[in-house]
Amino acid sequence: MAKRIDVSDLDIYYGNFKAVEGVNLSIEPRSITALIGPSGCGKSTFLRSLNRMHEVIPGARVEGKVVIEGQDLYGSDVDPVDVRRQIGMVFQRPNPFPTMSIYDNVAAGLRLNAKKTSKSDMDGLVERSLKGANLWNEVKDRLNRPGSGLSGGQQQRLCIARAIAVQPEVLLMDEPCSALDPISTLAVEDLMMELKEQFTIVIVTHNMQQAARVSETTGFFNLNGVGQPGRLIEYNPTEKIFSNPDEKATEDYISGRFG
Amino acid sequence: MSTSTQQSSAGPDTSASSPNPLGGHEKQAPWVPWAVFGAAAVLALGIGLLTSWNIVLFVIYTVVLGTLGTYVLSRVTEGPRKAVDRLVTCLVISAFGIAMVPLVSLVYEVVRRGAERFDGEFFTASLQGIIGPGGGAYHALMGTLIITLLTTLISVPIGLMTAIYLVEYGSGRLKRSITFLVDVMTGIPSIVAGLFAYALFVLIFGPGVRLGIMGAVALSVLMIPVIVRSAEEVLKLVPNELREAAYALGVPKWRTILKVVIPTAIAGLATGVTLAIARVIGETAPLLITVGITNALNFNPFDGRMATLPVYAYYQLTQPGVPPENAIDRAWTAALVLIMLVMGLNVVARLISRLFAPKTSR
Known part of the structure; x- marks a missing residue:
């Protein structure tokens, strides 16, 4: 299911403002790729451009190419809704649907798309997704309770379960642990390690230890100054980035000499 | 210390x-x-x-x-x-x-x-053939309920869809001008709304026409901006993260609005609609022009005059007949029923916002 992503010469604009410039990288399937960098350098913008979520913001557009297994994401005949069905996303703040129960939240991806699914199939899917998100044992007795009654860490894992329930090929995570305590963070990280067997995972994080712990490849974004577009400074295996980076700026950032 | x-x-x-x-x-x-x-x-x-x-x-x-x-x-x-x-x-x-x-x-x-006069007869009898004591406002009560129901049926879809357009789709000059026009409509004097509806129906049916539906159209002119405004505020309160969560699952925008945004906001929307109904149910001036008054029962809003509570109270008070006491008592009771309707709607609005609010309990 996991797919490879190739990005070439990607520029991202908000209206006339160029937010990200000249990104070239390849994301391997069945791996975790971490994106690090200071705030406002375009990591999240870049992540959102991988499933065309940034188009939700008026005036946002891209130039360049994003190719997933030979399919151009920004081709003129590609429907962004189809793209998002293949590429799931988990957000910084847990955002379960407040009107739905835990069960319905997991089933939301299929229900909202009006896919006809039998009750037993749906039960199986919900159970598999919640087990996949390591949440099943905690919620199996209260599947009909509202999802917003869970703790923050449980809500985030519920959102991950919701995202993997539609069986995407790629999972994008935008600072998924920044609102969580260390124990919940550990739970989500363990989960990511399991999920990478099936999915291609791209994660944006401000926590460099997290990037070092979970990812195979790391991309460092930076910007030259306020009002300048963000750039991909270095893209290398995580081990190399954290021990012997090619670029001085990467080393400065990782060792905490700026930003 | x-x-x-x-x-x-x-x-x-x-x-x-x-x-x-x-x-x-x-x-x-x-x-x-x-x-x-x-x-x-x-x-x-x-x-x-x-x-x-x-x-x-x-x-x-x-x-x-x-x-x-x-x-x-x-x-x-x-x-x-x-x-x-x-x-x-x-x-x-x-x-x-x-x-x-x-x-x-x-x-x-x-x-x-x-x-x-708050008695059984008041709620079961019309004024047909009544001179002096007795009689009731059954016809006016039913007229008010029918016309208000029609007004709601016209206003809620238009108002809701306008609000959805403004919050979810609109941008730029069109959105700004619609917002401005809605604000202007909020300030329209009710008599002007009545004259508008009257003029509209005179163009179609000729002068002197009186229909229940005319009153509903006039009241809709007053009700639509109230609904647009309240629904717009409530829809804006729905966190953007929920929309994004739905988009990220590959849900099209229209289904997101239908299945995520509106259910999340339903309590506020229902409260707004109920309060808008309470706002128009006591309107007198537009109904005076468009619906007129009658002493007999008329359940058909597409055929002839209908009685409504505010207009009923107005005529009982200004043209009481001889002796005037009976009619004036009926006017007071009509006013009491009207106040009770409005209070009841306010209570309903509170109940709705409590019952439909998203549940956060464990």
Whole structure:
């Protein structure tokens, strides 16, 4: 299911403002790729451009190419809704649907798309997704309770379960642990390690230890100054980035000499 | 440590002997302001008996003298900061009292005089063939309910869809001009809405036409902007993260609005609609022009005149016939029923917002 992503010469604009410039990288399937960098350098913008979520913001557009297994994401005949069905996303703040129960939240991806699914199939899917998100044992007795009654860490894992329930090929995570305590963070990280067997995972994080712990490849974004577009400074295996980076700026950032 | 070293239960004699170390003043016992107002009441009573007795003047004298007395006493014993606090407290409570006077007096008067004819006949009989006592407002009650229902059926879809457009789709000049026009519509005098509906139907059916549906159209002109405004505010409150969560699952925008945004906002939307109904149910002027009045039952809003409660009350009061008492009693009862309808709708609105609110309990 996991797919490879190739990005070439990607520029991202908000209206006339160029937010990200000249990104070239390849994301391997069945791996975790971490994106690090200071705030406002375009990591999240870049992540959102991988499933065309940034188009939700008026005036946002891209130039360049994003190719997933030979399919151009920004081709003129590609429907962004189809793209998002293949590429799931988990957000910084847990955002379960407040009107739905835990069960319905997991089933939301299929229900909202009006896919006809039998009750037993749906039960199986919900159970598999919640087990996949390591949440099943905690919620199996209260599947009909509202999802917003869970703790923050449980809500985030519920959102991950919701995202993997539609069986995407790629999972994008935008600072998924920044609102969580260390124990919940550990739970989500363990989960990511399991999920990478099936999915291609791209994660944006401000926590460099997290990037070092979970990812195979790391991309460092930076910007030259306020009002300048963000750039991909270095893209290398995580081990190399954290021990012997090619670029001085990467080393400065990782060792905490700026930003 | 607080500036008041002493509990209010202690008497004033002990407080004089213990000066406050922070240089502040002692706190008044809680009964002191009441005593001041009591003295003011006695004084006002004296003034009233000496001049001419008048309950309104008595209350005004009491409040003014009591406020002044409290302020002066507090300034002497507690210092200027506390005195201003007490003065403003007195002013705020007085303002609240003044605001309550018309409401209480209105409810009291309507209930007292409306109770006279608040009987079974009032709710079961029309005015057909009634001269003198008896008769009821069944036809007017049904007319009000039918026309309000029609108004709701016209206004809610238009208002909701406009609000959805403004919040979810609209941008730029079109959105700004629609918002501006909705604001202008909110301020349209109701008589103008009535004249608009009348002119519209005269173009189609010729002069002198009176139909229930005309009233519904006129009331819709008043109701739509109220619904747009309230629905817009409520839809804006739905967190953007929920929309993004749905988009990220590959849900198209229209399904996101239908299945995520509206269910999340349903409590606020329903409350807004209920309050908008309460707003138009008592309109008189537009119905006077468009629906007219009749003494007989008419359930068909597409055929001829209908009676409505506000217009019914208006005609019973202005053209009571001989003797006038019977009709005037009916007018009061009609007013009472109308107030009860509005109050009932407000209660319903509160219940809806409580029942439909997203559940967060574990």
